[in-house]
Amino acid sequence: MSQSLLDRHDHEGVATLTLSRPDAYNSLSLELMQALHSELDAIADDTNVRCVVIRGAGKGFCAGHDLKQMLGEGEEAYYRCTFETCSQLMQRIVSLPVPVIAQVHGVATAAGCQLVASADLAIAADTARFATPGVNIGLFCSTPMVALSRAVQPKHAMELLLTGDLINAQRACDMGLINQQVPAAELEQAVATLAAKIASKSRHTLQIGKQAFYRQRELPLAEAYAVCSEVMVDNMQTPDAQEGIDAFIGKRTPHWQHR
Template sequence: MNAHHLQPAPVLLREDADGIAQLTLNRPQSRNPLSEAMLAALSQAFAAIAEDGSVRAVVLAAAGPVFSAGHDLKEMSAHRADADRGRVYFADILGRCSAMMQQITALPQPVIAAVEGTATAAGCQLVASCDLAVAGSGARFCTPGVHIGLFCSTPMVALSRNLSAKHAMEMLLLGEMVPAPEAARMGLVNRVVPAGEALAEARRLAATIAAKSAVTVKTGKRTFYEQREMGLKAAYDHASAVMVENMMARDAEEGIGAFMEKRQPVWER
């Protein structure tokens, strides 16, 4: 056997086609944990995509029967043997995870999760951090930290920005599995499709977005997250200022002209 066969498969796969970058978590045998290697790979991929004008939308999928089980508890527990019982390591890994989640929000392109199987703890956080999410009918979601004495406080940040307060607290306090239709009702996912079809539906949504003006989508996504952190008046002031700039953009002039002339717009890029 040559050395080539001993190379482990990449933890994250990237495949680009038609303006869509598909990222696939590729550690099915260990339930696609957000290990050091996976966090690094995701972070690098998002950094590259942010600079890549050819990518209009991102689909985040996973190999195997589990979307992601969250943090790698084996990897973390090994650091209990450190002199500080792991304090510095835990702070570092949680900081890296939080930074990666924020990269998704900051990414110019929309990110769509395609979820089959279970997404638990930081894996559920990953889904909540995406702009859109599609679930197969068998998908389930859970923030189970409360069962093991480790409250899902970082997943809570993403959950509480997607769900109503009562729904988020229900998931966090009970730690129970939430089936896909219930997750859709709660607002954690956009839609539920037959099992095995989440990726196809996510790619369909991505293709629809990819056909829009890239600069318009980028402006809209950024402004959505900016205004959400503001008070009402500040949010309106900010959104109005953005809209004035948007109105002056070439694609807005083209799009409005095309609408009035009843023709298809031709976007700048």
């Protein structure tokens, strides 16, 4: 992990990843995307981590792709590498075995908005702003559209994509792009509280649930129920499910084995 691009801090089961290009509003250079993907791969194998928080340093969360870098390269192969790397990164967030929370302040635009939409949960400062403004510069936000159209209703996604307008945190919350907005001064604590709550659960159970959620979402109703019924049968037989149920009946705190 390049400390100049991405910082990681672990505390009681929560890994906080800070995008660290504040002078560029944490725009996603190829190197930053690669660093973030690499760190998520490491977290996937780290059984001590039960929740991930992604945040940005400086004045904003993330302003999308580094357009200066892309324009400077100016070759099809580089463009292809950039967008494929971004697509793989967003899919890695979804496939990660533990939940990912986006902690949003300032702006989250274009691929930054895509990052928010790809996260499992998102909490934003009430001063945060969101947009997919590619249409304004002749570069439609097609890859951000993939995550956005899965996070919000179609007409809301099209509104953002076709107008390129900035929306405030309340509007983003109303659309379902974020879970909640809080006063800017309370953002860090709100995210920490949510992350700690999630981190108190069984890692194995979190992994089972997250994987099942994304798998069933794309299936017809009957198939979704069939898949999730099997998931519950398997889940019921895990040590943590047996422990959790016994603890609930016995009115005590469960002791997770994370398996």
